[in-house]
Amino acid sequence: MSRRVTSLAGALLLALAGSASAxxxxxxxxxxxxxxxxGTLQNADVLVxxxxxxxxxxxxxxxxGVTMVDANGAPVTPALFGGLTHLGVEEVSGEDSTVDASLGMGENGRAINVRPEFDVTLAFNPDATAIPVSRVEGIGESILMPSLGEGGSIILGQGGMVRMDGTPDPVGPRVLFIALGDxxxxxxxxSRAGQWMLLEQWLDEARGRIAPTTNAASLTPxxxxxxxxxxxxxxxxxFQVDRAADIRQLLKFAQRQHLRIGIVGGSEAWRVAREIAAAKVPVFVDPLANLPANFDEIGARMDNAAILRQSGVTVGIVQGGENPTHxxxxxxxxxxxxxxxxxxxxxxxxxxxxxxxxVFGLRDTGTIAVGQRADLVLWTGDPLDVANVAKQVWFDGRPIVMRSRQTDLRDRYLAPQGPLPRAYAVPDRAR
Structure with missing residues (x-):
């Protein structure tokens, strides 16, 4: 039976009514x-x-039997990338028992505590409360990134892409993260020179040039x-790296070692944009990094992404600061x-x-094209404008309920006062 649905609310109710048409x-x-x-198609349709x-x-x-939604000219995009975060491995950043993003190896940091086998995705919890908060705002996936633990090494460990739709396992290949600089x-x-020395040694060991039985060995099997x-x-x-001089060394190191690399941060990457473009290295920048938070970022500027892209660099966007997850x-x-x-x-x-x-090896997401996963977002207006919000999100063509802990709290405290204080109100899950 064919139905025409002109309102988004009606479309959502119909889609949720039966899994066969979801x-x-x-x-x-x-x-x-x-x-x-x-590019951008005006007055276009998307069939899933x-x-x-x-x-x-x-x-x-x-x-x-297909559910139809009239967008009335509003923008539709692929579900968005949430950056390099700890979504699903961090609930409350100030409570250590809820944070699984780093591997602590002792109070006194020692270079020997290198553990590239540490894989932060093994701690991923698809039911973490921070996930729906991001999901209802159009975030479809994120790279789980390990962070530096107490007594850890400059090799932070492995991460990978996770979906915000409740999928329990990561998608795509694992990524190794290494931190450099201050x-x-x-x-x-x-010493920054020590960082290159250690990386050379560990790669030599991994390639069998240093016997695992010698005193110089640092890696587990x-x-x-x-x-x-x-x-x-x-x-x-x-590589997490900001200073232009360190980026130059990184490009030489990667070429010498035959590594496939990307850059996270890159606050001074604009200064070596041509070299980065020639090496075909992607850079994920924080566009709000415009002040020198440390001596590695003295040259930070807000048009970093524009300069890099104009030079031919592949540019991604990530959240900087201390709380990228939330x-x-x-x-x-x-x-x-x-x-x-x-x-x-x-x-x-x-x-x-x-x-x-x-960049992260996902072949069926990130674009609206035939054969791609139908991870889509309908917006109230320009999705890059803070004044607009996600009106509806779909994963694999299935609409999600646009609710999160934050919307529940909003509804609780905006509701009229009942016989009990608002704190005792139970959210209406049926809506």
Missing amino acids: QELLIRNATVHTATSR HGGRIAAVGSHLSAPA QVEDQSGH AGRAVLAKFARGEGLVM NARNTRQLAGNAVANGLPWEDGLAALTRVPAE
Whole structure:
């Protein structure tokens, strides 16, 4: 039976009514930001079949039983990338028992405590309360990134992409994270030169040039196997680095070691943009990094992303600061700031969709194109503008209920006072 639904609320109720039609969807009359070479399509339709995008164009016909949503010209984008976070491995940042993002190896940091086999995705909890908060604001996925633990090493460990739809396991290949510069001076003998020395030694050991039975060996058997894989170029190594001089050394090091690398942070990357572009290294920047928080960021500036992109660098957007997990939903606003400082709008959207999907090895997300997963967001207006919000989010063509702990608290304390104080009010889950 074919039904035409003109209101978004009605479409959501119909879609939730039966699982058979949950992945069948036609969004009509939308401004479709494809994040592909097709760019933005005006008054376009998106047809979803079996959880995948079946067609993108004008005046598409809907098979019987397909849920139809009239966007009335509003923007539709792929679900957005939430950056490099601890979503799902951190509940309350100030409560250690709820934080699983780092591997602590003792009070006194020692370089020998290198554990590349540490995989933070093993602690991922898809039911973490921070996930719905990000999800209802259009965030579809995030890279879980390990952080530096007390007594850890400059090799932080492995992370990977996780979906915000309740999927319990990470998707895509693992990524190795390494920190450089001032932030890890305690782990490298208080010398940046020591960081390169240690990395050279560990890679030599992983390649069998240092016998595991010698006093110079630092890796466990599992650590050697993991690092050997990345040393063969079989995985992406993301380096947290800001200073231009360190980035220059990194590019030389990666070429010498035949590593496939990316950069996180890169506050001074604009100063070496041409070298980064020539090396084809992607850079994930924080567009609000414009002041020298430390001596590695003296040259930070807000048009960093624009300069990098103009030079041909692949640019992604991440949340900086100390709390990227609970601010993951702000990545779209960061992209908006990058656009305000010279980054083309289409590149700003790509930095949150196509770019992270390509860089982190996901082939079926990040764009609105035939065959891609139907992870979509309908917005009230320009998604990179703080004044607009996500109206509806779909994963694999299935609409999510647009609720989170924050919306429940909002509804509780905006409701009229009842016989008991508002704190005793139970949210109406049926809505």
